[in-house]
Amino acid sequence: MPQTVRGVVAHAKGEPVSIENIIVPDPGPGEAVVRVLTCGVCHTDLHYREGGINDEFPFLLGHEATGEVETVGDGVTEVSPGDRVILNWRAVCGQCRACRRGRPWYCFETHNAAQPMTLEDGTALSPALGIGAFAEKTLVAAGQCTKVDPTADAAAVGLLGCGVMAGLGAAINTGHVERGDTVAVIGCGGVGAAAVAGAALAGAAKVIAIDLDPRKLEWATGLGATHTVDASDHDVVEAVQELTGGFGADVVIDAVGRPETWKQAFYARDLAGTVVLVGVPTPDMTVPQMPLIDVFARGGSLKSSWYGDCLPSRDFPMLVDLYQQGRLDLDAFVTERIGMDDIEAAFAKMHHGDVLRSVVEL
Template sequence: MSQQVRAVVARAKGQPVEVVTINVPDPGPGEAVVKVQACGVCHTDLHYREGGINDDFPFLLGHEAAGVVEAVGPDVTAVAPGDFVILNWRAVCGDCRACDRGEPWYCFATHNATQKMTLEDGTELSPALGIGAFAEKTLVAAGQCTKVDPSARPAAVGLLGCGVMAGIGAAINTGAVTRGKSVAVIGCGGVGVAAIAGSALAGASPIIAVDIDPKKLEQAKRMGATHTVDSSGTDPVAAIQELTGGNGADVVIEAVGRPETWKQAFYARDLAGTVVLVGVPTPDMKVPDIPLIDVFGRGGSLKSSWYGDCLPSRDFPMLVDLYQQGRLDLDAFVTEEIGIDDIEAAFEKMHHGDVLRSVVLFS
């Protein structure tokens, strides 16, 4: 039998979201039903509402979540009812060519729940990133549930489900930031600030934060940036070079997802340095016009970071432990705690850069 719960749905492109009743089926083979405790409002949810991902409306929004497993389907052994979990959108298959070569963080066949959640009239919903956690309960693949310390604060650790993990992973996993490396981060929203926190955790220095918003630069300093550059009035490439002895940074992380800022990142890195693209571009954007001789002559690596190249089963428990030890301030990412009816207002605040994360709490 299915359950009926309240949830947030985007019915059409650009239209305000609605709080409606949806049907959540009992878990089938390989599936789990999770009672959601907290879910962050991520920019990806706004992308879904605006039709920037695809046009498979209606969408069940929400994906940065933590909660408690309520029920599991047949053959599920990795999690059990009562487990406190962070939801992830990389349920590793274990059988694809990436998994077979020992790189499951690149899994090319990640999967979601087989059954569909629906509106009351039976219309099938498309869950954001295969999760759909702006809901009192949600149905996911059991592999999307990662067990962590149950004493951790759901509003904080749930953010590892997307943006915070993407930023920390872009620095540590994709960019291979280590002690003594210099880092610049262009774009200091939630993902960019998380990249700064990850760089600080790894011992990088200097850590240079670049943005056009003074409020975001202040947030970046609180999370570990040693220097800030207001690129609304300063050439960020020249500023980064000046702060790194004229050389450029060893790792430059682009957390905006625009051609012009990616080009800045390209020229702001040192010879043989690394550029990491973690900002998500729109389908119409093109690689900027850069002479091929510059690509060859500067050497190094140009990388994209998928979900911070994370392996949830490895990275989530480790980062939660660091949070519990006071070494990773996940609480600093939670700007406000809101209810399920406040998501449209949270989108507006996010659009204006007023929050790192609004987090929906469920009773």
């Protein structure tokens, strides 16, 4: 029968969130109820609260989560009750043109649970990224659950559910960083720091971290950056060229997503180099005017990275294994562990760049 649990709800644009009772229905076909263990506080949750995603209030916030499967609906075979899982927001369909061509990480028909979770008065909730994990339990599509090693620290590996995976994947899956490459990362918050870690993990010979905040450059150094550039008092393009023998980087990752940083990334790369845009622009932003001959003459690739072009069923277990082996420091991303009552304060810390991730433990 349906369960009543506590969850964090955003009722209106810009208003503080509240902890309320929510109703979680029994799982239907293809669905699962997950008992949430941990959930990271991501900028996307703040964007939801601020009305930056859409206006489908009220929102049940939270999406970077680890949990345990409690019950499953008919037809579910990929997970079972008791499984430790990381939640993802792109359950692939297996049937669209991308899936049929063997590229499920580009799936064009990803899906979520069909049933809504509600407030006690019956008002339907919009779960953040189809997950809604700032709650004691949540209802998701079973394909949003990826089974992982239950001995791994839930707070650390749950961050693979969004921001950390986006950054790691931008380097490894989208940028195809290889051994010996030079890589520059513009913006070293949670996603950019993960891109630094991904480039180091892939064997890059030189990883250049670029930011305005000395704290973020220090975090990036701890995650594998070999060089740092303070963008507040250095020309970014000139600095990258100086560190690469005048050539530019093989791969430049823009983890900010603004016209000016994208332009810096474009000109900071070597001939035939790759630009990866993983920072999310706002709808009003436009590509800066540049001579088209520069696009042609420099060659290479200009790419966008969707969720790190990841395939959760492939990437999450592999990255958790690397974490367990001590080869990927996911612990470094967990700045603090908090309760549900502390989420508004965590939003403020995140907005001011004081944390890589605050993680809610339920």
